[in-house]
Amino acid sequence: MIIPAQYYLTISAVLFTLGMVGVLVRRNALVIFMSIELMLNSVNLTFVTFARQLAAIEGQVAVFFVVVIAAVEVVVGLAIIIAIFRTRSTVDIDDVDLLRG
Amino acid sequence: MVAAAGALAGGVGVIASRTPVRSALSLLLVLGNLAVMYLLLSAQFIAALQVIVYAGAIVVLFLFVIMLLHMRTGEGRVEKLRWQRPVSYVLSGVFLSALLWAIWTGTGTQVATSPAGFGTVESVGRSLFTTFLLPFEIASVVLLVGIIAAVVVGRPVVPPSARAHLPPPE
Numbered sequence A: 001m002i003i004p005a006q007y008y009l010t011i012s013a014v015l016f017t018l019g020m021v022g023v024l025v026r027r028n029a030l031v032i033f034m035s036i037e038l039m040l041n042s043v044n045l046t047f048v049t050f051a052r053q054l055a056a057i058e059g060q061v062a063v064f065f066v067v068v069i070a071a072v073e074v075v076v077g078l079a080i081i082i083a084i085f086r087t088r089s090t091v092d093i094d095d096v097d098l099l100r101g
Numbered sequence B: 001m002v003a004a005a006g007a008l009a010g011g012v013g014v015i016a017s018r019t020p021v022r023s024a025l026s027l028l029l030v031l032g033n034l035a036v037m038y039l040l041l042s043a044q045f046i047a048a049l050q051v052i053v054y055a056g057a058i059v060v061l062f063l064f065v066i067m068l069l070h071m072r073t074g075e076g077r078v079e080k081l082r083w084q085r086p087v088s089y090v091l092s093g094v095f096l097s098a099l100l101w102a103i104w105t106g107t108g109t110q111v112a113t114s115p116a117g118f119g120t121v122e123s124v125g126r127s128l129f130t131t132f133l134l135p136f137e138i139a140s141v142v143l144l145v146g147i148i149a150a151v152v153v154g155r156p157v158v159p160p161s162a163r164a165h166l167p168p169p170e
Helices: A005-025 A029-054 A058-088 B002-016 B020-040 B044-068 B084-105 B121-130 B133-154
Strands: none
Touching (some): A005 A029, A005 B084, A058 B044, A058 B121, A058 B133, B020 B044, B121 B133
């Protein structure tokens, strides 16, 4: 039995929206990072779905690169969060508004 | 279906839990269920990659950072941008309905029959080392840049030689 691609795409859309709500609503920088990971993963699911649908391996290669870049992004981002926490002793992004002017 | 329900429940858990540790564990739930879905979509290599890199490395990194910053990782009670929350709910709802409309009214393509060995390490690796060789090498350079950047950003502001003259932190 093959599940139609629409169901996978629906799950991907809902996960992406959940990640978007997380980025917009939450103020903890760590939780915002996890929401970004959620969005990246939903896009990965879309890539894999269409790779299966079109029998094209390039979709899975794209997922490989997304995973690599996501790993780098998490490492650098968490280092920045730790640096901010050292100087401001907070991870609430509404308190870090130095660029506000 | 079970994997889908688990993934969606985990996604809600990521954004709705109060403590960051629970968010990280919900993220782990999402990632595991997505790995199951990748297996269903005949992407064995991606499923293994998901479990090793995401669940094995990224979530552990998140947990380490939560552990390092354990004192004040909660959110303050005072909300500075009060209009932000309802507006983001409304706009996200609009976005989700647009996506679902596009998915369910679009003309679906016929599922192509995948060749034998589709999605195995061999087929993905063959594509990576022939067609996508240059992006693959650039990805390794990006990883190196990320390592160096993490070390530079995470370095203490005061060099260790000058720290002996400072009073100890309270």
